[in-house]
Amino acid sequence: MKAYRTVLGWVEQEITEGRLHIGERLPPERSIAQRLNVSRTSVREAIRVLEAMGMARSGVGSGPDAGTLITADPSTPFTSAMRLHFATSHLPAGDIVQTRLLLEAWAVEHIDAASPFLDSARVLLVAMDDPALEAERFLELDAEFHVALAQAAGNVLISTMMGSLRDAIGQYTLDMISNLSDWGATAARLRSEHHAILGAVLTGNPSEASRLVTAHIEGYYREAGFPSRVG
Amino acid sequence: MKAYRTVLGWVEQEITEGRLHIGERLPPERSIAQRLNVSRTSVREAIRVLEAMGMARSGVGSGPDAGTLITADPSTPFTSAMRLHFATSHLPAGDIVQTRLLLEAWAVEHIDAASPFLDSARVLLVAMDDPALEAERFLELDAEFHVALAQAAGNVLISTMMGSLRDAIGQYTLDMISNLSDWGATAARLRSEHHAILGAVLTGNPSEASRLVTAHIEGYYREAGFPSRVG
Structure with missing residues (x-):
């Protein structure tokens, strides 16, 4: 076993x-x-891997307090x-979109009506108006709105995966704007669809929210020419 | 920016x-x-992170051929x-089970009838008999059976996540056996449920397969006393 793996194994066991x-x-x-x-080089290598795993943040503080903090991100x-x-194309864009649809449709069907993330979603809609x-900037807020809805369903793993999916294809989504014939018209449609989705959630209509969010995501990717396997 | 991040950024750009x-x-x-x-230490640190990301395998070959291979795992x-x-408990077991249910129910509803993974699933059932x-060993084959079904749906991301979820809670699942009053009876039930799930898939009844796989997973975790948020 490589030495840095010994260190990783030890940290995992300690946790x-x-x-x-x-x-x-x-x-x-x-x-x-x-x-x-x-x-010490092997220890340092293990710490880099822990950083990449969201389990550590190094170079925290200075002097005697400096060190590596255990985190959970x-x-x-x-x-x-x-x-x-x-980036390697071994993870097809269509698979990512399909996964996103599955997670988001599930999330809006399982929203906790008392979740503070619904307030965040509302604030984001106002900003997008x-x-x-x-x-x-619109697309950044748009992504945050969708992640807020997923967070309101209260499953840490599903909302984390949702956020990561959005981040992973963020640049791609932005590049696709050039495929749209009229960004202003698209933005207006996205705005009204977002309001309808949140409306269905807030009035306690989860199956309608699920139907609307699916149509919203599929419609945008279709319009922008995303290589979809949807449908 | 830390030096190893420069190296990571460069590799990502090259890819x-x-x-x-x-x-x-x-x-x-x-x-x-x-x-x-x-x-060179910074380069080595970046390679360790790439290994952890499934993007590299180092120490491949020897002599002039030795080096780090770009992989996609x-x-x-x-x-x-x-x-x-x-391990940190910041990812609740109940969230993992809920996610597993979502992904598996989706997968059996979207199986490609011509997928070679269905043959693997069949072989695994015979072995479990x-x-x-x-x-x-039964639980290992059981996990492989469920992953094979997910693979037969053809979405790389969903089957990858499924496999990782199973691996992440593998030890936990094994430890739970001690909660069962009669492992032999449980194994017999799991066998017949597996055959029924695969039967529904093979006879082209996706909604029945989805219902059966959900009942199968929920039933096992309930029996074994897994901290579930299901239902």
Whole structure:
């Protein structure tokens, strides 16, 4: 086994067995290296991998407080991995869209009416109603609106995957705008569809919300010429 | 920006712009270090992160052929990340089960009848019919059966996530066996449910397959006392 894997295994065991918690610091590199009989370089390599997994943030603080903090950000690895694998074309865009449809339709059917994320969704719609908004900013808010709806369903894994999917194809989605004949008309349609989706959610009509969000996503990708396997 | 991130960004760009392909080797560490004006240690750290992302395999071959191969295994990061985040309890087991139900019910409703993965599923059922099988081995084959069904639906992302979810909670699932009053009776029931699910798929009854797979998963977790949010 490569030495950095020994370090990774040790960290995972410390977390699993409750000796190391989120928000705490890893012991200094030197002490981990001594304890596991590996080089400090190997410890550093393991820390980089933990950073990539959203499990650590290094270079926190300075002086005696400097170190590596244990964190829990499951979106980090999903987003990076999806972006990288999408880049190789081994993860087809159509599969990503299909997955997004599945997760979002499920989410709007399972929304917790008391979730504060519904307030965020409402605020985002108001921001998107600004007619002076540029396309790039509109699409950012649009992505946040969809992620807020997913968060309101209360499943950490599903909302994390949703956010990562959106991030992974974000640049792609932006590039597609040039395929649209009239961005202003598209934006107006997206606005009214968003209001209808949130309306169905707020009036307690989950199956209508699910139908609307599916039509909304499929319609946009079709119009923009996304390579879809939908339908 | 930390130096290893410079290296990661460069690799991603090379892949995205089609100058580096899956199955090819990265240039030697020394040459990447020179080109990007970073240390070889930073290059090594970036390679470790790429390995963790399923994008590279290092230490391939020996002599002049040794090096780091570009790969595309999207299951690697999902599995590691899910296992780690599950260990911190920031990813509740109930959320994982709920996600698994969503993905599997979708998969059996979208199976490609000509998929070779259906043959694998059939072979796995025969293997599980062996009454001498130990519980641990039974559960491994069981997991493979469910992943094969997901693969038969043809969406790379969904089947990858399914496999990672199963791996992430594999040990947990195994530990739960001790909660069962009669493993033999449970195994007999699981066998007949598996045959019924595959039967519904093969006779072209997707909605029945979806209903059966949902009842099958919910039933097992309920019996084993898994902390479920299902229903």
